[in-house]
Amino acid sequence: MRDPQLVKTTPNNRAxxxxxxxxxxxxxxxxxxxxxxxxxHQIDELYENKDNQLHKxxxxxxxxxxxHPLILSTRNLLSKIQGKLPMHFQARCAVTxxxxxxxxxxxxxxxxxxxxxxxxxxSLTGGLGIDDWAWSNSGSNVLSLDPDESLNEVVRYNWARxxxxxxxxESTAEMWFDANPDRRFDMVYVDPDxxxxxTRKSFQAEDYLPNVFDLIEVHGAxxxxxxxxxxxxxxxxxxxxxxxxxxxxxxxxxxxxxxEILVLVDxxxxxxxxxxxxxxxxxxxxxxxxxxxxxxxxxGGIDNEKASNQKITGLRFSDLNIESLSAxxxxxxxxxxxxxxxxxxxxxxxxxxxxxxxxxxxxFFHTLxxxxxxxGRCLLVxxxxxxxxxxxxxxxxxxxxxxxxxxxRSCGIPTSEITKNxxxxxxxxxxxxxxxxxxxxxxxxxxxxxx
Numbered sequence: 001m002r003d004p005q006l007v008k009t010t011p012n013n014r015a016x017x018x019x020x021x022x023x024x025x026x027x028x029x030x031x032x033x034x035x036x037x038x039x040x041h042q043i044d045e046l047y048e049n050k051d052n053q054l055h056k057x058x059x060x061x062x063x064x065x066x067x068h069p070l071i072l073s074t075r076n077l078l079s080k081i082q083g084k085l086p087m088h089f090q091a092r093c094a095v096t097x098x099x100x101x102x103x104x105x106x107x108x109x110x111x112x113x114x115x116x117x118x119x120x121x122x123s124l125t126g127g128l129g130i131d132d133w134a135w136s137n138s139g140s141n142v143l144s145l146d147p148d149e150s151l152n153e154v155v156r157y158n159w160a161r162x163x164x165x166x167x168x169x170e171s172t173a174e175m176w177f178d179a180n181p182d183r184r185f186d187m188v189y190v191d192p193d194x195x196x197x198x199t200r201k202s203f204q205a206e207d208y209l210p211n212v213f214d215l216i217e218v219h220g221a222x223x224x225x226x227x228x229x230x231x232x233x234x235x236x237x238x239x240x241x242x243x244x245x246x247x248x249x250x251x252x253x254x255x256x257x258x259x260e261i262l263v264l265v266d267x268x269x270x271x272x273x274x275x276x277x278x279x280x281x282x283x284x285x286x287x288x289x290x291x292x293x294x295x296x297x298x299x300g301g302i303d304n305e306k307a308s309n310q311k312i313t314g315l316r317f318s319d320l321n322i323e324s325l326s327a328x329x330x331x332x333x334x335x336x337x338x339x340x341x342x343x344x345x346x347x348x349x350x351x352x353x354x355x356x357x358x359x360x361x362x363x364f365f366h367t368l369x370x371x372x373x374x375x376g377r378c379l380l381v382x383x384x385x386x387x388x389x390x391x392x393x394x395x396x397x398x399x400x401x402x403x404x405x406x407x408x409r410s411c412g413i414p415t416s417e418i419t420k421n422x423x424x425x426x427x428x429x430x431x432x433x434x435x436x437x438x439x440x441x442x443x444x445x446x447x448x449x450x451x
Contacts, residue, residue: 188223253339363409
């Protein structure tokens with residue numbers, strides 16, 4: 001075989017070389033910017049005209065020709081992007097439907113980055129990259145993996161707009177570990193797919209992809225610490241029993257919703273004798289004045305340094321001391337927040353705080369203390385009823401009440417059936433907490449107080 005350097009250059013060879021170089025450049029150009037030439041312009045126009053009714057999605061209307069699918073999905077989700085991902089909204093980022101549905105909200109992602117700092121972070125299931133963005137924005141050197149290259153292209157496009165320097169690679173966790181057995185990180189973060197078989201969600205962590213238990217068993221030494229995001233439907237005690245290592249389990253709540261279960265794993269330590277479980281309620285949001293609305297920053301990247309320096313507050317349920325709270329002059333019924341229920345800590349409230357449960361299964365509690373709104377809802381009781389639903393309905397009718405917000409606990413029947421029997425409409429300033437004890441219903445009618 002001849003040395004390539006000795007091959008004579010002919011006009012024909014030069015033409016082939018030029019065509020090959022042009023092909024190579026085109027492919028490289030596609031990999032760097034795989035979207036149509038006017039894609040960025042279309043995204044900017046979409047955001048600039050976000051309030052124009054003509055630009056809003058009409059599901060009954062035919063799709064607009066060859067418009068890029070990302071434009072369509074971003075248009076359909078604009079209002080939700082603004083609420084869930086305000087900084088991405090300001091930077092005019094693009095999203096996919098599935099990526100947006102499964103991603104972490106910015107405020108939760110930023111709380112995680114602030115409270116679990118890492119100089120080097122390996123993100124095994126990057127998705128839309130919101131958690132990666134938060135850690136990178138807080139100073140971490142982030143290497144992020146995802147096997148979906150089309151999604152990775154969207155993420156790289158967004159990160160360019162946000163001024164983020166994290167690295168996104170096309171790979172599964174297993175493939176990357178096999179190819180890089182000696183790499184080490186301060187933290188490994190994983191948010192496994194809860195829909196491994198398609199659109200149906202699974203709440204068993206061992207069914208998620210990748211299998212976090214297997215990964216830590218085989219590759220635990222890759223990270224000094226592992227942080228795992230799981231569904232808020234996952235039982236914390238079940239998680240504790242499935243790990244042989246030291247774990248700290250946290251239920252994360254925000255705006256009266258249970259958002260996720262976080263599991264901090266230290267592979268270098270043995271499992272503790274009892275579960276370490278807490279509930280953390282995120283209470284502060286980004287100050288709107290700190291996020292500029294100007295076109296220049298929206299296109300070129302917003303002030304990420306200002307955002308990364310803002311402290312987001314997380315209140316720990318373990319720090320709550322009811323005895324130190326202000327006394328209330330009237331009886332209250334307290335319903336713990338959904339995140340407290342997700343942590344299973346509601347089962348120990350009666351013993352821990354010496355509060356009398358108002359339901360057979362701990363759901364409502366009697367209290368005379370003003371419990372902060374972050375940890376649930378306190379109902380100031382105006383009227384108390386008990387008996388059959390028909391009798392309670394008559395009591396409500398006698399008070400000329402036609403609208404109620406109904407919250408059932410341990411009733412054994414759907415809320416819709418209770419509403420039908422009580423003959424009220426949803427809404428209004430009044431709330432009815434209702435439960436069933438020893439074959440009769442017990443209800444408290446009043447107004448929610450925020451402390």
